[in-house]
Amino acid sequence: xxxxxxxxxxxxxxxxxxxxxxxxxxxxxxxxxxxxxxxxxxxxxxxxxxxxxxxxxxxxxxxxxxxxxxxxxxxxxxxxxxxxxxxxxxxxxxxxxxxxxxxxxxxxxxxxxxxxxxxxxxxxxxxxxxxxxxxxxxxxxxxxxxxxxxxxxxxxxxxxxxxxxxxxxxxxxxxxxxxxxxxxxxxxxxxxxxxxxxxxxxxxxxxxxxxxxxxxxxxxxxxxxxxxxxxxxxxxxxxxxxxxxxxxxxxxxxxxxxxxxxxxxxxxxxxxxxxxxxxxxxxxxxxxxxxxxxxxxxxxxxxxxxxxxxxxxxxxxxxxxxxxxxxxxxxxxxxxxxxxxxxxxxxxxxxxxxxxxxxxxxxxxxxxxxxxxxxxxxxxxxxxxxxxxx
Numbered sequence: 149x150x151x152x153x154x155x156x157x158x159x160x161x162x163x164x165x166x167x168x169x170x171x172x173x174x175x176x177x178x179x180x181x182x183x184x185x186x187x188x189x190x191x192x193x194x195x196x197x198x199x200x201x202x203x204x205x206x207x208x209x210x211x212x213x214x215x216x217x218x219x220x221x222x223x224x225x226x227x228x229x230x231x232x233x234x235x236x237x238x239x240x241x242x243x244x245x246x247x248x249x250x251x252x253x254x255x256x257x258x259x260x261x262x263x264x265x266x267x268x269x270x271x272x273x274x275x276x277x278x279x280x281x282x283x284x285x286x287x288x289x290x291x292x293x294x295x296x297x298x299x300x301x302x303x304x305x306x307x308x309x310x311x312x313x314x315x316x317x318x319x320x321x322x323x324x325x326x327x328x329x330x331x332x333x334x335x336x337x338x339x340x341x342x343x344x345x346x347x348x349x350x351x352x353x354x355x356x357x358x359x360x361x362x363x364x365x366x367x368x369x370x371x372x373x374x375x376x377x378x379x380x381x382x383x384x385x386x387x388x389x390x391x392x393x394x395x396x397x398x399x400x401x402x403x404x405x406x407x408x409x410x411x412x413x414x415x416x417x418x419x420x421x422x423x424x425x426x427x428x429x430x431x432x433x434x435x436x437x438x439x440x441x442x443x444x445x446x447x448x449x450x451x452x453x454x455x456x457x458x459x460x461x462x463x464x465x466x467x468x469x470x471x472x473x474x475x476x477x478x479x480x481x482x483x484x485x486x487x488x489x490x491x492x493x494x495x496x497x498x499x500x501x502x503x504x505x506x507x508x509x510x511x512x513x514x515x516x517x518x519x520x521x522x523x524x525x526x527x528x529x530x531x532x533x534x535x536x537x538x
Contacts, residue, residue: 163199166249170195170242177238186225187238194218194246198253212262215254218246219269226273226280239277244296247274248303255307256314263311271300334502336383347375374415404444406433406468412444413466416451423451423464430470439534442506443468443477446514449503450479450530458483458528475534480519482527503532511535
């Protein structure tokens with residue numbers, strides 16, 4: 149048995165009130181011994197505009213038409229009975245409730261500036277109801293007009309407030325989506341740039357070995373194949389974040405944690421470069437995933453920069469330590485800036501900018517500079533320090 153939500157209860161109460169109030173209007177019109185067809189027409193048009201289910205409305209029944217047409221019909225009825233010398237024309241809570249509902253819809257849902265136009269039409273039609281009955285602008289009409297102005301102000305104010313909330317919610321969703329797209333694009337760039345740079349370096353090596361050592365080409369070609377496969381897998385995993393469906397989604401391990409650093413370092417090694425990983429036993433795998441992912445990106449970007457800017461490096465060292473309540477990631481090389489990569493493959497320096505933003509967002513600190521300022525040796529060093537608390 150399905151339980152009824154509070155919103156459903158409120159909606160049911162509103163529909164019941166509108167129908168009951170409309171029946172009361174018809175009884176009032178009948179009691180005044182006037183023809184009830186004008187009242188029936190006004191109420192039917194208004195109730196159809198308010199109660200027509202959203203899923204079954206035709207395309208031509210826009211919020212502008214829904215809110216303007218009943219107000220015009222009500223105002224025309226009032227204008228038609230004013231010059232006539234006959235019994236008083238009725239108005240009741242049903243028509244008042246319908247016009248207030250349409251005023252709410254106009255202010256909240258109609259596009260600007262039609263929201264203002266339709267809101268004014270509904271408000272004017274509502275304020276003219278006492279004039280229709282009393283045929284004057286004095287006495288009871290002024291009292292009803294004052295009450296009508298209060299109701300119009302409260303209804304329009306509430307609708308405008310909810311419209312502003314809708315707008316702020318839309319802006320927040322748009323900004324969130326934009327930030328997610330930027331983050332996904334940055335992730336995809338980091339992964340693919342790392343692997344493609346490796347492919348470029350190994351391709352150059354293969355070209356040099358083709359003439360001198362053709363018998364040793366197979367390991368280099370295997371490395372190129374592995375790097376290309378990893379680049380495709382990285383793109384597939386990144387796109388899989390956007391399409392989290394299928395049987396493989398449940399088994400997909402998050403990309404970029406401390407466990408993946410070992411594979412990253414091992415895959416970077418080449419016959420010309422020795423790569424070592426020093427991991428302090430105190431470094432736990434239970435660190436927050438955001439910290440682990442950022443640490444992985446620091447190592448990845450540093451290794452990519454070694455390929456781009458320090459192709460002559462013979463040794464690259466990656467160190468993971470946990471002094472106190474911090475995680476410290478250090479990547480050093482002994483290169484002197486020698487590289488044979490094309491100028492277009494050197495990058496524009498945006499990698500370190502993105503790393504700095506990622507590290508500082510977690511309350512950490514990133515330092516990059518020559519090793520000469522540290523221990524007097526040649527090469528470059530990148531150090532990132534993260535808070536390791538939960």
